[in-house]
Amino acid sequence: xxxxxxPLVLDVRGLKASYGATPILQGVDLSxxxxxxxxxxxxxxxxxxxxMRCLMGLLRTRGxxxxxRGRDIAALPSDARARLGIGYVPQxxxxxxxxxxxxxxxxxxLVGGPRGKSERPVQRS
Ligand SMILES: Nc1ncnc2c1ncn2[C@@H]1O[C@H](COP(=O)(O)OP(=O)(O)O)[C@@H](O)[C@H]1O
Ligand SMILES: [Mg+2]
Numbered sequence: 001x002x003x004x005x006x007p008l009v010l011d012v013r014g015l016k017a018s019y020g021a022t023p024i025l026q027g028v029d030l031s032x033x034x035x036x037x038x039x040x041x042x043x044x045x046x047x048x049x050x051x052m053r054c055l056m057g058l059l060r061t062r063g064x065x066x067x068x069r070g071r072d073i074a075a076l077p078s079d080a081r082a083r084l085g086i087g088y089v090p091q092x093x094x095x096x097x098x099x100x101x102x103x104x105x106x107x108x109x110l111v112g113g114p115r116g117k118s119e120r121p122v123q124r125s
Contacts, residue, residue: 016063
């Protein structure tokens with residue numbers, strides 16, 4: 001079975017976000033199927049981190065939908081999203097300085113989501 005046929009884990013449609021009056025994300029579509037690894041790539045400033053912050057609930061979205069395993073999570077706070085299984089490892093100085101890189105990367109898996117940790121995407125933006 002290809003990952004395209006696998007169940008949809010994350011489904012993002014028409015995501016919009018702004019910083020103040022400046023629109024940054026203007027309709028991002030993104031889907032992740034079970035077992036799939038998806039990389040978001042692009043030059044500095046195109047909105048990768050902004051996208052991840054929206055998915056994690058760290059930044060308010062201005063439109064679009066975010067569904068995790070068929071459930072609309074767009075209105076949930078970050079801690080609730082984490083418990084549902086979304087892990088986020090930020091870039092730069094936002095990591096835990098006393099931990100190794102490997103340890104930092106596993107932190108996103110440690111919050112008790114309902115599934116095995118192998119399903120959890122780890123994001124480095
Ligand atoms: N806190 C912020 N306030 C205002 N503008 C921001 C802020 N963070 C990022 N931006 C701007 O939003 C755009 C996307 O940034 P970002 O998502 O960090 O891009 P990437 O992660 O792809 O390098 C850039 O133009 C950046 O300057
Ligand atoms: Mg970034």
